Amino acid sequence: MRISDSFDSGNILVTEIAGPRARLAIKPDPGEDGFFQWFHFRVSGAKGEALELVIENAGEASFPKGWEGYAACASHDRRHWFRCPTDYADGRLTIRVTPETDSIWLAYFPPYSRERHHDLIARCQGRPRCRHEVLGLTLDGEDIDLLTIGEPGPDKQSYWAIARQHPGESQAEWWMEGFLDRLLDPDDPVAREILKAGVFHVVPNMNPDGSRRGHLRTNAAGANLNREWDKASPERSPEVHHVLARMDRTGLDFCLDVHGDEALPYVFIAGGEGVPGFDARQENLLARFQEELVLANPDFQTAKGYPKPAPGSSTTLSTATKQLTDRFGALAMTLEMPFKDNADAPDPVHGWSPERCRAMGRAALDALHRIKGALR
Secondary structure, eight states: OEEEOOSTTOBOEEEEEETTEEEEEOOOOSSTTOOOOOOEEEEESOTTOOEEEEETTGGGSSOGGGGTTOOOEEESSSSSOEEOOEEEETTEEEEEEOOSSSEEEEESSOOOOHHHHHHHHHHHHTSTTEEEEEEEEOTTSOEEEEEEESOOOTTOEEEEEEEOSSTTOTHHHHHHHHHHHHHTOTTOHHHHHHHHHEEEEEESOSOHHHHHHTOSSBOTTSOBGGGOTTTOOTTTOHHHHHHHHHHHHHOOSEEEEEEEESSOOSBEEEOSTTSTTOOHHHHHHHHHHHHHHHHHOTTBOSSSSSOOOOTTOOOOOOSHHHHHHHHHOOEEEEEEEESSOOTTSOOTTTSSOHHHHHHHHHHHHHHHHHHGGGOO
16 A cells, blocks of 8 residues: 655655554644644555554644544545545544545545646636736745636726635635636626626635645745735735735725635634724625525525624734725625535535535625625
8 A cells, every 4th residue: 555645735644554554644834833734645556445544643733623523535536525434533533445446535625736726717718708817926936816807997896706825725716616607607697797896806726835735724935824914025925915916906895715614514704893993884794795695505604603703802904804804994704614514414425515615606696796786
């Protein structure tokens, strides 16, 4: 049996292989915080063997609560992913699977590869409504891709959607597929109506370096991008630096920042409630968008999520949602999707899946369509 991670977004260390049992560890991100939780590796030469794969440093991961009730993802063809029996005890995560083919891939969540990202950009730029440009370069020299959708006009609103500030949260780019495919469908009446009102600026992957390197939360410099919005620099966080500079040029009426949450088995939104100056208008817009998203896709809910901060309690504006809420007086939100299953509507075979991420992306357009008239 051989275990490898020498590929796009791969992450695992092999301590020992003894028959069908392997002792493993997850490699941490660079930087003083040493985030880790994301894993992605291939097991070869074990067809038909009942494998026991033990990640021994799971208890030291960034979010150990994320392992409780979690089931690892596996695929024989890297297209169709299913959940494996997975146990967490005594700080160890044990994955059990019997490969049906010579090789099997295991991951924290179905990966979204850089190659698939480039296919997404190519597919979108081929649509009449869409233009592509490179905002700048990452520290590893990767392009920071921006898609602009819609025709500019003096009264047009400015809508933004960004994803994967935390590269291990691959749910976010699966969400982008559904969102963009619907937005660029010329036969979709909701997309047509929204584009009469505004122009979209979409960054499908905010962290190309971390995505390729197999990081959980940071870029090549070890910076957590969603803590850089009040201090972004070309030297440490060029991804945020370039995106925020363009937001200042286009203005911003609406922004959805798409993420994944390790611990909570729900889809939910965190808004800018604690930001000084967060007013009744913004509060009403936040509530309305969530109400409409529940109607558009019942996988979304509002009962469970992060505790709401007290008014004016957010003394730092380092996250995208807080910075943009304050900077533009706009409706800015963080959408969270689970690594686990959705506890409200479980799927024992697939758990929360790329297909459900894409469906949530499509539904976001319904919610925006219903509130767009109140954004200004």
